[in-house]
Amino acid sequence: MRIIVIGATGTIGAAVADELSARHDVVRAARRGDVRVDMDDPASLDALFDRVPDADAVVCCAASGRLTPLGDPSEAEFLHGLEGKLLGQVRLVRAALGRLRDRGSITLTSGSFRVSGPGMAFGALINAGLAGFVGAAALETPRGIRLNGVSPGWVAETLEKMGADGSGGVRVAELARVYADLVEGDAHGLVVEPDGKPAL
DSSP, X not given: OEEXXXXXXXXXXXXXXXXXXXXXXXXXXXXXXXXXXXXXXXXXXXXXXXXXXXOSXXXXXXOOOOOOOTTSOOHHHHHHIIXXXXXXXXXXXXXXXXXXXXXXXXXXXXOOSSOOOTTOHHHXXXXXXXXXXXXXXXXXXXXXXXXXXXXXXXXXXXXXXXXXXXXXXXXXXXXXXHHHHHHHSOOOSOEEOTTSSBOO
């Protein structure tokens, strides 16, 4: 398969691209590099599929979030999550449906559903929106195209870079295999966690 991995310069995206590259032709896309895409810029999504017109699958690992206190959120931070992580991935799906080959695969990135804390209310809203979108949109995908999502939670390597204990997260290589299983398998309409189980 020819697979586009968006966010391929990040911790998760690089691991997903490496995992899939062992068996497939992977096109690595990011805000910087040879193949560029910006989830905040709808025109760049069309340009991406113009450049890679014969893709079988697309994986989005570019979704990043920010902790935003409920009592004092800035409009800019809220809209960043809404535009980039939620609406950006919705736009990606809409663009991919008309450009991927028959029986293709789209895999999005959501966030953790099992852990909550201060500053996570807006993130929870966006994650729930993505999960709801995946389940509902999967009923409408044409030509056998499958739509799924991953809710990664904390990545051990990211925790360690922050000076925290990595044992509270999942190793990125293990997480990459979860993405690969969705791309290469037959699941449809699911948002799963690193253990492969559906997210809450």
